[in-house]
Amino acid sequence: MDKMEDYIEIAGEKFKSRLFIGTARYPNVQVMLNAIEASGAEIVTVAIRRIKPQTETENILELLSKKWKLLPNTAGCFTAKEAVITARLAREILGTNWIKLEVIGDEETLYPDVEQLVQAAKELVNEGFVVLPYCNDDPVVCKKLEKIGCAAVMPLGAPIGSGMGILNPYNIRIIKQNSKVPIIVDAGVGTASDVCIAMELGCDGVLVNTAIAQAKDPVKMAKAIKLAVEAGRFAYFAGRIPKKLFATPSTTMGDKIEIS
Numbered sequence: 001m002d003k004m005e006d007y008i009e010i011a012g013e014k015f016k017s018r019l020f021i022g023t024a025r026y027p028n029v030q031v032m033l034n035a036i037e038a039s040g041a042e043i044v045t046v047a048i049r050r051i052k053p054q055t056e057t058e059n060i061l062e063l064l065s066k067k068w069k070l071l072p073n074t075a076g077c078f079t080a081k082e083a084v085i086t087a088r089l090a091r092e093i094l095g096t097n098w099i100k101l102e103v104i105g106d107e108e109t110l111y112p113d114v115e116q117l118v119q120a121a122k123e124l125v126n127e128g129f130v131v132l133p134y135c136n137d138d139p140v141v142c143k144k145l146e147k148i149g150c151a152a153v154m155p156l157g158a159p160i161g162s163g164m165g166i167l168n169p170y171n172i173r174i175i176k177q178n179s180k181v182p183i184i185v186d187a188g189v190g191t192a193s194d195v196c197i198a199m200e201l202g203c204d205g206v207l208v209n210t211a212i213a214q215a216k217d218p219v220k221m222a223k224a225i226k227l228a229v230e231a232g233r234f235a236y237f238a239g240r241i242p243k244k245l246f247a248t249p250s251t252t253m254g255d256k257i258e259i260s
């Protein structure tokens with residue numbers, strides 16, 4: 001793999017960076033901007049339901065849109081109806097038909113409501129949206145979302161903001177092997193090594209927010225995660241050695257010098 005020729009393609013658009021970055025929970029706006037810059041990301045997510053008209057938020061969105069592609073999300077929606085209305089609002093405000101679809105089913109775990117998510121995805125795809133749904137790490141659900149027409153699928157690695165990493169790498173691997181659209185791990189990673197694992201599993205990208213925004217040094221963590229994406233991608237194509245129960249000597253035992 002030549003890094004210069006490697007890119008992720010979603011709905012006909014190509015991006016060199018496979019890192020998607022969130023804009024919530026940073027200590028302040030300047031730290032957020034510095035972290036996004038350090039991450040090398042080209043796409044940033046913004047929560048539409050947190051946008052307040054005629055406030056500083058609008059200025060931040062304008063500032064972000066000059067340098068990065070905005071991916072509005074439907075965070076905070078608990079029904080398909082809420083999510084669809086929020087997506088339409090995002091299209092009107094930001095002038096984009098891209099949407100990161102979130103329909104939450106439980107306030108404590110923040111796990112997706114699969115029934116409502118699939119319903120919302122169908123409606124939005126039919127309305128011409130480029131839909132990137134946040135979903136469970138369930139191969140069946142991911143395949144259903146792909147068949148509906150979602151441009152990419154975003155299974156969770158662990159609950160949102162938990163920092164527990166990739167809890168079920170086997171499911172993530174199955175999802176990737178069965179998919180014909182990009183698979184982007186969304187939620188749960190806590191540090192660079194978690195991101196590297198996701199990429200080593202063959203994922204096409206990762207979306208990170210809390211792990212960067214709530215780090216002791218968000219800018220340094222953003223840089224670390226950027227490098228982890230690259231390292232994991234290279235490792236995936238390099239091909240790891242198989243795991244074995246017993247040791248295999250790196251130096252052969254033949255032709256060794258005899259010592260009596």
